[in-house]
Amino acid sequence: MEPHPPTRARRPRELTEAEKSQAREVSLARIGRLFTAHRGQLVAVVLIIVASSVIAMAAPFLLREVIDQALPERDTTLLVWLVVGMVTVAAVTAALGVAQTWISTKVGQQVMHRLRTDVFAHLQRQSIGFFTRTRTGEVQSRITNDIGGMETVVTSTATSIAANLTTAVATAVAMAALSWRLSLVSLVVLPPAIHLTRKVASMRREITARRQRELADLNVTIEEGLSVSGVRLSKTMGAGAALVDRFTASSRRLIDLEMRSELAGRWRMASMSIIFAAIPAVIYLSAGLPMTAGTLSIGTLVAFTALQAGLFRPLMGLLGVGVSLTASLALFARIFEYLDLPVEVGDPARPVPLPKQRVRGHLRFEGVSYTYPGSDAPAVDDVTLDVPAGTSLALVGETGSGKSTIAALIARLHDPTAGRVTIDGVDLRDVRLTDLADVVGVVSQETYLLHTTVRENLRYAKPDATDAELVAAARAARIHDLISGLPDGYDTVVGSRGHRFSGGEQQRIAIARTLLRDPRILVLDEATSALDTETERAVQRAFDTLAEGRTTITIAHRLSTVRDADQIVVLDHGRAVERGTHTALLDADGAYAALAA
Structure with a gap:
């Protein structure tokens, strides 16, 4: 057997955690590949969402018929059927929602399980050198805090996007069918909303990266201060008070980062909510102008307003998902960084038996x-x-x-x-x-x-x-x-x-x-x-x-x-x-x- 050629160890320049998080761009395609094994279940979820959204669109039209036909004409039979239809729509969409939540949560938890086990298994293959260079609390934080922080995104993002997008499209189509002129008035707020959302998402991503690094530091302090060896050392060295101060300072910084994460861009999003709330008033004004007066029935106006309110909920949901997804890229970056670590001492491609x-x-x-x-x-x-x-x-x-x-x-x-x-x-x-x-x-x-x-x-x-x-x-x-x-x-x-x-x-x-x-x-x-x-x-x-x-x-x-x-x-x-x-x-x-x- 030919001897192995000499190899020389090289050590690249060490990056700080901040540099690593900023330098590593996470591909959405790579995140999407996490769900590849669950394509069938995801297709079922999408079909359920589409069916639910389409069925839900019947409600405003039933409402229009109640206002414009059944009530003015005192048609009790029609009114009963319309009310039964409304209840049926609500019941069917609720049942479909339960099924969709069950499947999507199951898929998300399976992806989380796979991520946790893949990271743990890959770290088991790392050399002793990796563990001498890396703080134990840092490793634990990535497996627990970082992957745990991704749970909401992994379990609900894909379905939330599909549900909100389907609902928004279906609602927009229904609005256009009722009145294309009023539809144009309703959609003028979209460009500024998208712009503000991108700003907020960028802020959230930076804060999330800093928060996870602080959580890792907190884990390190817990590992070093509350293990048997750590407690023994702190007691014999009289370092207990210093450890408490260190933990308190880290926890205080974490509070600040959590507050900033929650409040980042809230005033911008609050401004958009005010604008969205003002749209119905603009619609009523538009319907009452001399040029449009008499062209819309009361039922159509009420149904359109209900649809408009229903449109902005999925739109805000989509924008909120975009913010959460962008912020979570910092978490994916930290996890993929570990999954991409090269194995310094690994199994050979063609192992020689050594029974x-x-x-x-x-x-x-x-x-x-x-x-x-x-x-x-x-x-x-x-x-x-x-x-x-x-x-x-x-x-x-x-x-x-x-x-x-x-x-x-x-x-x-x-x-x-x-x-x-x-x-x-x-x-x-x-x-x-x-x-x-x-x-x-x-x-x-x-x-x-x-x-x-x-x-x-x-x-x-x-x-x-x-x-x-x-x-x-x-x-x-x-x-x-x-x-x-x-x-x-x-x-x-x-x-x-x-x-x-x-x-x-x-x-x-x-x-x-x-x-x-x-x-x-x-x-x-x-x-x-x-x-x-x-x-x-x-x-x-x-x-x-x-x-x-x-x-x-x-x-x-x-x-x-x-x-x-x-x-x-x-x-x-x-x-x-x-x-x-x-x-x-x-x-x-x-x-x-x-x-x-």
């Missing part, structure tokens, strides 16, 4: 270098390692020497900028990420436990694991007796980030979790550096069990934990400067001996 049952675990680094984005100096520089299957390698060195970066490269949290990493001769970039996760197990110093039971934390590694397998893994990790001694046993809730247990207990639960996956290659990344001596001994015995028959890479500050490794490599500024056994390296009296002193 765990046949993996021996021979690990090699061939001239590997890696430079973090934005850094000038490589974290790992031209490192070559050969770890035969079933043997152990220890990586030692000062902080910042590149040990954890090598561990991340083995788990393919990053891809090398030069060289390649192989397992049994297969480049890791040619292997599916899920297959690699089956082969490589990682236990790090920062153990992460989910806020659920011990049982579910263990099954996170193997969802179909039996209770017997859970107990066997816990026994091997020297944690079964402690768990079974708890009142709820394996159903004990570990608490946020596992704070129900001590550091050593969390570590052994993590070891049991890794044992369930049964990886062929095991990476222990400074997994005992924060533990006391007695706890470290207990965890180390669990590690010894875990490492049996596996290729093991151990990263440690305490040399006592790696002295029995088959080979030890000393790293300095990303380069391998020494390698050998514990005894040989001590005898060489070099960098390793200096670390042991």
Whole structure:
């Protein structure tokens, strides 16, 4: 297999959130594609809307007949039929409205669901680098606040446009049929209304973008201030008051933005409402002028006025939808920005099978270098390692020497900028990420436990694991007796980030979790550096069990934990400067001996 060509990480200039929102124009066609899978349902909604609008147009004509025919001529039979017709029209349009609302809401919620899951799934594919650069609260805000803010637009905009447009067209046709002259008088306000609406929409979009950024900042403050670790830090540092001040200031800015969003352009739209309200008076005046007097019946005038009032409601509705849609483009821009993020570490186009049952675990680094984005100096520089299957390698060195970066490269949290990493001769970039996760197990110093039971934390590694397998893994990790001694046993809730247990207990639960996956290659990344001596001994015995028959890479500050490794490599500024056994390296009296002193 041809080795992968070296790749160099590039970091483009970071844009501010405001620049990103302003620079990214959202295509309405792209928004429309969100509804492609629901074309049939949308067609049904449009047909229902058209039918409802056409049926509703009968009401003014029935009213005209009541005023001009049934009442003056005292025709009771005709009057009854006309009234029945009015009630029937109202009942049918109401029923159609319920059906239309049900279908459109269902479609909207399905689109929302798809957006949420697509964003979450795409972010799961992002590299560790993305999450180190991005605030957790920002990610949460986009999935909850931004997508939640789009709900009204997604669920009702399309149907609102169709309903209002159909109603407006049908009403305009009916008005023209009654009196084309009065129709012209009624429509003179349209050009200024459209102009003002575009102005208001632009204002709303800018304010919406600023509001969502402020909501993200608020989420970050909540995440940092109310997590277990954040509360512990604020209490020990006496920073609680400062956090409250920060939250209060952000919330106050949010109030201001919400007020501006609601009031943006309201005086303009209020002016239009006044003008629209004055139109009936102008119509009555027009009907009473000498040149038009006697040309219109009272019924026609009343029916026309009713239609005119009915016309401006959908027109205002269309203009309001335009404002909401334009404002929501800021939300779509933020969501599409995440959906458009490139996947830095992804699955290969033609993956090479790496079945765990046949993996021996021979690990090699061939001239590997890696430079973090934005850094000038490589974290790992031209490192070559050969770890035969079933043997152990220890990586030692000062902080910042590149040990954890090598561990991340083995788990393919990053891809090398030069060289390649192989397992049994297969480049890791040619292997599916899920297959690699089956082969490589990682236990790090920062153990992460989910806020659920011990049982579910263990099954996170193997969802179909039996209770017997859970107990066997816990026994091997020297944690079964402690768990079974708890009142709820394996159903004990570990608490946020596992704070129900001590550091050593969390570590052994993590070891049991890794044992369930049964990886062929095991990476222990400074997994005992924060533990006391007695706890470290207990965890180390669990590690010894875990490492049996596996290729093991151990990263440690305490040399006592790696002295029995088959080979030890000393790293300095990303380069391998020494390698050998514990005894040989001590005898060489070099960098390793200096670390042991």
